[in-house]
Each structure stands twice: as C-alpha cells, then as structure tokens.
Amino acid sequence: MLTMLDGHDHTAIELAGALGTTRRNLYYVLRLFRGMGFRVVRDRTFYYIDPRSPFLQRVASAVEFADDEVVYLHALMSKLAGQDVMASVVKRKLERYYDIDHQDGMRDMRHLSDNIEALERAMEQRRVVILRDYSSPHSHSVSDRVVEPFLFQGAKTDVRAFEIKSKQNKTFKIARIGRVEVVDAPWFNTDRHREVFTDMFMFSGEEQLRVKLRLSLLAHNLMLEEYPRSAPMLSREDDNHWIFEATLVNYVGISRFILGLFDEITILGDEGLRAYVRRKIADMSRY
Known part of the structure; x- marks a missing residue:
C-alpha cells in the first residue's frame, strides 16, 4: 500500500515483488483495496492508489491539523530547531506536507504566529x-x-x-x-482582569453566582438527564434528597429548571436566586 502511495509509477510485476506474492494474488489484493474504499487507478501498465480515495480522506480529516494548529506547531518547532534535531525534522515535515514556503495562505499563518508570539511575550512580561x-x-x-x-x-x-x-x-x-x-x-x-466563565447552562460572562438547591429524586434524575455536566455538582443528602451546588453566570437557566419542577425543589441559596424566581412567578401570574 505504501509503495502504491509513494507518488511513483509501479508495474504489476514490481508491486507483486514488493508484496512477495504472484501477479494473480496481487490482483486479488487490489480488488480487496477497492472494497476497503481505496481508489486503485490503472494507467497503462502502471498502478497506484489515488490519494483522494474516500478511505484516505476520512483518515486525513481525523489526523490533519487545522491552520491555526499548523501555525502553532511550526512556530514551536522553529524556536527549537536550532537546539533539537527532532524539532528540525518535524519542522521540515510540516513545511513539506503543508507547503508552508509556497502557499499564499501560509504567509497569513506566519503573520498570525508572529502576533501570538508577541502576545505571549507581553503576558510573560505583564x-x-x-x-x-x-x-x-x-x-x-x-x-x-x-x-x-x-x-x-x-x-x-x-x-x-x-x-x-x-x-x-x-x-x-x-x-x-x-x-x-x-x-x-x-x-x-x-x-x-476577569476571565470569561461558562456555566453548565452554557451561559458565558464574568459574573459568578453561587447557588444551592435541595432536589427530590425526580428533580435529581431530570437534572442529570437534561444537564449531564451537573453530575459533579450533586451530592446525596439522604435516601430521598440530593443537594445541588454550582457556580452560574446568571439565574436564567436554573430558574427555568426550578419553575418546571416547583414542588420538587427547595432553594437553599442564594438570596438573589430567591428574588429572581419570585419575580418570575409574579410575571407569570399576570397571564
């Protein structure tokens, strides 16, 4: 297979020799390759595997680096290349495989790499x-x-x-x-300086609000079904109740859950959550 992917023309005799088999068995292997999703091409007396074969495309999509990942790796290898032989080898492979020296897009990638490096330096030096x-x-x-x-x-x-x-x-x-x-x-x-925090309801923001609830078994089970990420935030209180403690960006997601299971949940904290839920109940009572 590697021989058929090396970019050179090979006859059936050469391929059979590389495989250590007869030409008859080689044709069986080629049919097997086709069945596995490889596009086996015959050009006059030569055979090769098309690199655009569906199987190879699936493999490439799984292991190929995204542009920003190539930028990061190439910049890292460039820094180490002068002192590490392996880094030099990896750097050359990246350049050859992604055609870094010739693609117009790679100029943009090097520009991106320069900006990242400057930002790294600024962070280190504050x-x-x-x-x-x-x-x-x-x-x-x-x-x-x-x-x-x-x-x-x-x-x-x-x-x-x-x-x-x-x-x-x-x-x-x-x-x-x-x-x-x-x-x-x-x-x-x-x-x-404030980081962006993303809570279990996928809301993002700088504010972090700590809430605490007592859940019935029904509320506990529904919480896990609807929000699997809540598992580490749940602890058993007794045979019939669970305590939920979490840090949230706002009360929107948790209040929706509480109002849907109002008889199954007790708000233990914080006071801001209690006030928010009261306002929501008051708003609903107008309809």
Missing part, C-alpha cells in the same frame, strides 16, 4: 500592547486598541484582554489584529 489595525466585527471599523492581554482562549485563536480606553475586559480575535506592538509599560489594571 506588558501593555497596542493591537494595531484591529478589525472589529461589531462596529465594522478598523482601529488601534490599547490593552493588557492576560489570557489565550481556544487554540490560541482569541486573546482575553483589559481595554484601557473602555475600562472593560474584552475578547479579541487574533486573526483580526493587524500587528501586535508590545509597549514598555506595565499592567496597572491587574485587579480588573
């Missing part, structure tokens, strides 16, 4: 940066942003930073940054 020519999808404008970057998100596709002008924590797409300029000025808003 420095302010200017995001030059940042293209905002919300305001549909291009402008410079002066920020204190403190956290990467995703596969280093986003950066969480405190914007000095707006005095707000924001998430910036690194691909939308023209250039990262590290400024010789230290962070002076560290106490205002």
